[in-house]
Amino acid sequence: MAVEYREWMRAITDLTKEMGTMEKQHKQAIEQLLAEYKTSLNTSNAALAQSLYARDGVFMPTGAPSAIGSEEILKSYEFIFSQIQLNIEFYIDEIVVDRNVAFATTSSKGTTLIRENGQTVPEENRELFVFEKIDGAWKIARYMFNKTK
Secondary structure, three states, X not given: OHHHXXXXXXXHHHHHHHHHHHHHHHHHXXXXXXXXXXXXXXXXXXXXXXXXXXXXXXXXXXXXXXXXOHHHHHHHHHHHHHHEEEEEEEEEEEEEEXXXXXXXXXXXXXXXXXXXXXXXXXXXXXXXXXXXXXXXXXEEEEEEEEEOO
C-alpha cells in the first residue's frame, strides 16, 4: 500500500511539473507574439499586425471605431500608420493562460511622430490583449488600449 501511495504521489508530482512546463511554453509563445506585435507597430507594418490576429479578431483603438475581422483590422492599421509612426516599448504586467484562451495586461511607453506636422510627442498606454490558440498557434482575439496620460 505504501509503495502504491508513493507511485501515485510521484505521478501527481510529475504531472504538476509537466503542466508548469506547458504553461511556461504557452507564456513564452505569447511573449513572442507580443514582441512581433511591437515590431509591427514600430515598423508601421499593417500586414504583420493583421497576421497576428485571429480571422474574427477585434481591434478596439482609443477614440476610433472597433475593427472586426481581418479586412477591417488591416484597414484600421493602414490608416493609423498613415497618420503616425510609433517608437514604443512594451512592458508585460501579466499573462494568464487557461487551456486555449489567455489574456495579457501590458503597458507601453515611447514616442509618436505625427506625420502631418512632423511633431514627436510622448506615447504612453495600457493595454489588454485576449488571445486564442488556433491550430496550435496563439493569435490576438481581442485588443484594446487607452492612454495613461
